[in-house]
Amino acid sequence: MSAVFNFTFVPWFRSVAPYIHMHRGKTFVVAVAGEAIAAGKLPAIAQDLALIQSMGVKVVLVHGFRPQVNEQLAAKGHEARYSHGMRITDTVALDCAQEAAGQLRYEIEAAFSQGLPNTPMAGAQVRVVSGNFITARPVGIVDGVDFKHSGLVRKVDTDGILRCIDMGAMVLLSPFGFSPTGEAFNLTMEEVATSVAIELGADKLIFMSEVPGVRSQPSEPEGEDNPIDTEMPLAAAEALLAQLPQPQQPSDVAFYLQHCVRACKAGVERSHIIPFAVDGALLLEVYVHDGIGTMVIDEKLEELRQATSDDVGGILTLIEPFERDGTLVKRDRTEIERDADQYTVLEHDGVIFACAALYPYPESRTAEMAALTVSPLSQGQGDGEKVLRRIEQRARAMGLSSIFVLTTRTMHWFIKRGFQPVDPDWLPEARKRKYNWDRKSQVLMKKLNGS
Incomplete structure (x- = not known):
């Protein structure tokens, strides 16, 4: 074969x-x-x-x-x-x-x-x-x-x-x-x-x-x-x-x-x-x-919602191919189970087709959007934008003034949606300590209107 x-x-x-x-x-x-x-x-x-x-x-x-x-x-x-x-x-x-x-x-x-x-x-x-x-x-x-x-x-x-x-x-x-x-x-x-x-x-x-x-x-x-x-x-x-x-x-x-x-x-x-x-x-x-x-x-069959522990398997299935090719940083199951309520998922007909996590840094009035992933089966249909909008809503509800992402391959997608490159030194101190200088990820920040 x-x-x-x-x-x-x-x-x-x-x-x-x-x-x-x-x-x-x-x-x-x-x-x-x-x-x-x-x-x-x-x-x-x-x-x-x-x-x-x-x-x-x-x-x-x-x-x-x-x-x-x-x-x-x-x-x-x-x-x-x-x-x-x-x-x-x-x-x-x-x-x-x-x-x-x-x-x-x-x-x-x-x-x-x-x-x-x-x-x-x-x-x-x-x-x-x-x-x-x-x-x-x-x-x-x-x-x-x-x-x-x-x-x-x-x-x-x-x-x-x-x-x-x-x-x-x-x-x-x-x-x-x-x-x-x-x-x-x-x-x-x-x-x-x-x-x-x-x-x-x-x-x-x-x-x-x-x-x-x-x-x-x-x-x-x-x-x-x-x-x-x-x-x-x-x-x-x-x-x-x-x-x-x-x-x-x-x-x-x-x-x-x-x-x-x-x-x-x-x-x-x-x-x-x-x-x-x-x-x-x-x-x-x-x-x-x-x-x-x-x-x-x-x-509408689509449901955009906060993830639960029942969604961990679906999130892993979605992000694993992108972890393997280096687009995303590897996350183990324990970490995702611990942070499940930080994730937003887009479910369609019982299947998760997009997700992203939001990690707030309240002392700096900002939050990191991580693991934004869209299934290859639905890319180009606006699922990424839907998840991004929901993440922005959650960040505003926390009283935050901006969100940021770290990326090595998708910077143009974020720039088209209002993100601007910033120096890694801009990162909150707690996040800067975990920054992988070898990976050389670009840091992109977006200010939130109405926050």
Whole structure:
């Protein structure tokens, strides 16, 4: 095995491990658009879902079948009709939907049964369970349009679904529901997935869609200057929805976003819109820091706070690579445990991505900011500035008039943020006695306004 492979694989695996631990035992509702299956993406999606389930995630899979039903209708010479973003399901369309659902269920179950050696599915043994978990009611007549056999979710058999996923099975739901009298209704994949996620109290609702995500400036052209929003607070998502017209098709910005907002408002912590066209999109969204699509959240995942003894392991993991290459001075675990309350940490989704310590010298009305570290996974995103601002706030609260740092490699970063070089003799006497003249660290000082 090559050293290059070892060098890249080991850091990568360590970087995803916190997410593996964090998601174990959680419940994900994953909604796969019928277009993804029509595009031949089912085998790869099945492999990724099997991997996620093997790492302890409970999965409910909801499939769409929009293009498959349209194909059946076209074969029968029947026109597909839509209104208000929903299919108008007459008797012919209902028959086509039932045929498409049956075929897709067969294909999905077959995809999860492929346990060939030397593939991601080897030894997976994914058990797929489907059934009449959805009770439906008719859409009825809206604005003069009779939706006929189109329906909405009336009730979700949460107990039945939970029993299945708790036994290790993956629950597969088609966008179909039945009334208490046995009448069948054609539902939308988006509404089924959202309703199920809400009723289960799922940890994530994930739409694998035709669109790459959501842009908060949708009128602007796509490109590097107008990337998708990888993280959108619920309030911002609601504000964006209020500006958008009623969605009519999946490519409309509000089409999936409206369901993400509904889910988050009802208690689902995170809702995602990711592109099925990108291979491994599901893994990238779940196990990589910034993901690949848009995540709507009810609150900011980032928490900037004072560290506790429980954070010592995370701080050590963050700073050790920088100690090894000489960027930071070596600190042992005992020292960090002793000084834990001196540290400020930036935690994102349960993982520490930045930290810094503040050591005050009250007699000189100054303090040292030490061990300012930002994870390589989030550098360039402003995490260092956030920690610096919090350190400055803590120093002001102590009545200090300045802070200083000692650095050998990052002086330009600090100078751009208001620090000025000073002679080591400027240091407080207690700190000057500990100054390592062999290391030749530059001393940079910043005066604090309002202190």
